[in-house]
Amino acid sequence: MDQVTPITRERIAATEAAIRPFVRRTPLVRADGADFGLLPGSLTFKLEMLQHSGSFKARGAFANLLLREPPAIGVVAASGGNHGVAVAYAAHRLGVPATIFLPDITSPAKVERIRSYGADLVVAGSRYADALAASEAHIAATGAMAIHAFDQTETLLGQGTVGLELEQDAPDIDTLLVAVGGGGLIGGVAAWYGGRIRIVAVEPEAAPTLHAALAAGRPVDAPAGGIAADSLAPRRVGELMFAITRTNVAQAVLVSDDAIRQAQAALWSGLRVVAEPGGAAAFAALLCGRYRPSPGERVAVLICGANTTAVSFDD
Numbered sequence: 576m577d578q579v580t581p582i583t584r585e586r587i588a589a590t591e592a593a594i595r596p597f598v599r600r601t602p603l604v605r606a607d608g609a610d611f612g613l614l615p616g617s618l619t620f621k622l623e624m625l626q627h628s629g630s631f632k633a634r635g636a637f638a639n640l641l642l643r644e645p646p647a648i649g650v651v652a653a654s655g656g657n658h659g660v661a662v663a664y665a666a667h668r669l670g671v672p673a674t675i676f677l678p679d680i681t682s683p684a685k686v687e688r689i690r691s692y693g694a695d696l697v698v699a700g701s702r703y704a705d706a707l708a709a710s711e712a713h714i715a716a717t718g719a720m721a722i723h724a725f726d727q728t729e730t731l732l733g734q735g736t737v738g739l740e741l742e743q744d745a746p747d748i749d750t751l752l753v754a755v756g757g758g759g760l761i762g763g764v765a766a767w768y769g770g771r772i773r774i775v776a777v778e779p780e781a782a783p784t785l786h787a788a789l790a791a792g793r794p795v796d797a798p799a800g801g802i803a804a805d806s807l808a809p810r811r812v813g814e815l816m817f818a819i820t821r822t823n824v825a826q827a828v829l830v831s832d833d834a835i836r837q838a839q840a841a842l843w844s845g846l847r848v849v850a851e852p853g854g855a856a857a858f859a860a861l862l863c864g865r866y867r868p869s870p871g872e873r874v875a876v877l878i879c880g881a882n883t884t885a886v887s888f889d890d
Contacts, residue, residue, distance in 0.1 A: 582728065582766040582819060587735035594637040594733060597668060601625050603744055604846060608868075611841050613861060617873040619745050620846065623737060624854050624881035629688065630806075631737055631760055631879050632661035632724075637669075638733030639722045645671050651719040652676070653710035655703045655756070655805040656685035657853075657880050658724035663694035674719065676710040678702050681805050682851070685882045702799050704810045725757030726813030735763030741875065742768070748875040752777055752866060754856040755785045755827070756807035760879060762816025765823035776820065776827040777860040779803050779835065784812045785820065785827050793817070802832040806853030806880060826866070830856060834863035842878065854880035 601623050608616040623631040636658070640650070649672025652662040659675035666673035673694040677686065678701050689696050699709035703724075714721050723730060737760065741751070750773040753761040765774050776785050781801025788794045794811045801807075812820075835852045838859035842848045850858075858876045860866040868874050 582731045582735060582763060582815065584767055584769065587732055587739055587763065587767050590638050590642065590729075590732040591736040591739050593641050594634060594736065597627070597637045597665070598634055598736075599626055600740055606845070608861075611845055611862065614868075614870075616868055616871065619748055619873070619875040620848070621737070621741050621875060621877045622848065623877060623879045624848070624850055628657075628661040628664040629880060629882040630657040630661065630854070631734060632657045633664060634736050635730035635733035635759060635763075636661040636665035636722065638729040639727065640665050640669050640671060642729045642732070643720065645720045646718060648717055648719050649673055650722050651710050651714050652722045652724065653703065653707040654724055655706075655809070656681045657806055657882055659694075660685050660688045660692075660882060662722050663689045663692035666694060667692040674713065676706040676713070678706045678805075682883060685805065688882060702810065704799070725759030725762070725809070726815050728815065730759050731763040731766065731815055733763070734760045735767045737877065738764035738767030745875060747873055748772060749873045750775060750868065751875045751877065752857040752860055753877050754778070754807060754853055754879055755812070756782070756853065757809040758785065758812040758816030758820065760877070761824065762813065762819045764877075766819050768823065770823045773825040774823065775860065775866050776824050777857045777866075778827065778829055779807055779856060780829045780831050782807050783829055784809060786829060788812050788817055789821075789827060802835055803852035803856055806851065807856060828860050828865040830859040830863060830865055834859040834865075838862050848878060849881050849883065850878050851880045851883040854878050
């Protein structure tokens with residue numbers, strides 16, 4: 576992983592130009608807090624779950640494949656699910672062989688999507704860290720190129736393009752809520768904004784990776800469980816994102832599994848948007864009061880993934 580090259584606005588903009596032919600410019604939906612039983616106020620939802628492969632991860636996957644030179648043997652990714660889906664999709668589009676390592680907790684919906692893109696799939700262990708260790712052994716044996724889910728310069732540059740789009744399409748926002756797993760998304764977005772808006776990190780109580788890192792002053796191991804374990808439970812955040820978030824993220828909050836479920840239901844009821852647990856976590860912080868906007872504050876919420884089995888949240 577590259578821990579030297581900075582994740583700058585200029586490099587994010589250049590990455591956006593490189594990946595633009597391969598990713599969607601995802602839409603915004605404007606709403607009012609009162610629509611969800613909150614205090615009246617501006618709400619903007621960035622619907623990144625409509626991205627190719629079902630999550631923001633496609634941006635980082637294409638950035639790696641286009642800004643680096645994959646060997647003939649191809650690429651390898653370890654993932655709780657969404658990164659693997661994204662790398663499989665991007666590799667399929669660009670004709671690059673891909674091998675994806677997953678833990679056995681990965682959602683069946685994500686497993687099926689990876690298979691549908693033609694990647695080789697290996698199940699290793701019960702958590703992301705297990706799959707990562709297995710992938711590293713495979714890379715050492717084969718010489719394939721690793722595409723890290725969050726602690727890789729190109730990955731953060733790709734995810735940072737979400738911030739570029741959001742600022743262009745919603746330049747009026749004051750605050751952005753972002754879910755955190757390994758931190759590639761919030762790291763890239765925070766690097767783009769550079770402290771010019773308030774960015775709030777949202778984590779499940781059962782996987783407080785950023786909270787543990789902030790308390791220790793460095794990335795450290797944390798519990799890796801909960802309803803969103805296949806997307807927001809990597810055991811520890813990345814070194815690259817941690818350096819960025821320490822100076823560019825204003826606040827970090829924790830939400831319960833119940834709050835995440837309620838956010839999924841509210842997104843379906845209020846917007847007819849289906850989000851996986853990790854994709855709904857940022858909104859959960861608003862609904863359960865872990866983040867309370869000030870009067871007149873213009874809040875945006877990033878809905879980052881929808882790779883889940885078809886469900887109905889109606890009574």
